Each structure stands twice: as structure tokens, then as C-alpha cells.
Amino acid sequence: MFEPTLIIAGAALVGLTIVAAALLRAWQGWLALKREELDRHPAADRPDSGSTIGAARIELADLKERIKKLEAIASGVDL
Missing domain, CATH: 1.20.5 (Single alpha-helices involved in coiled-coils or other helix-helix interfaces)
Known part of the structure; x- marks a missing residue:
């Protein structure tokens, strides 16, 4: 019924989706960190x-x- 090629392709697709979601989440976290750093130390307030x-x-x-x-x-x- 299921060929090994289809199972491997499906597993690869699921794995790729998980990795892409993890990288997107990490990217959003990094951007949030940089926004927080900029909000914490605005350039205009520095003497x-x-x-x-x-x-x-x-x-x-x-x-x-x-x-x-x-x-x-x-x-x-x-x-």
C-alpha cells in the first residue's frame, strides 16, 4: 500500500517543516531581543x-x- 519512497518523502517533508518552524521561531526571538535592546538604550538619551x-x-x-x-x-x- 505505502511504498518506502512515499514514507521517506513524507518524513522528510515533516522534518523540513519542523526545522523551518524552529528557525522561524528563533529568528522572531532574536528580533525581539534586538528590539528590546534598542528600546532599553535609545541613542538620543546617551550623553x-x-x-x-x-x-x-x-x-x-x-x-x-x-x-x-x-x-x-x-x-x-x-x-
Whole structure:
């Protein structure tokens, strides 16, 4: 009535479903943990956070400098 192939396929499907459900539950737990960490320590309440606009400008300038260097390398100009 039941072939061994069908039994193996059914067991594999059930096993895959269980593993997928466990991984989904773990992922949701990890996201909840990260949300809790963010709620516990908001960046605006930290006295050492400072202004992020200045840091963003510095990072943007650094990225522009890297792009110029990469363009120079790509065009064959030696710096």
C-alpha cells in the first residue's frame, strides 16, 4: 500500500517543516531581543552620542576620497 519512497518523502517533508518552524521561531526571538535592546538604550538619551551629522559628513568625505582613488586606479593613473 505505502511504498518506502512515499514514507521517506513524507518524513522528510515533516522534518523540513519542523526545522523551518524552529528557525522561524528563533529568528522572531532574536528580533525581539534586538528590539528590546534598542528600546532599553535609545541613542538620543546617551550623553556621549553627540551629533551624528558631523560624523556623517566625515564618512561621506572619506567615501568620496575612496571613490576618487578607485577611479584613478581604474583609469590607470598612478597615485
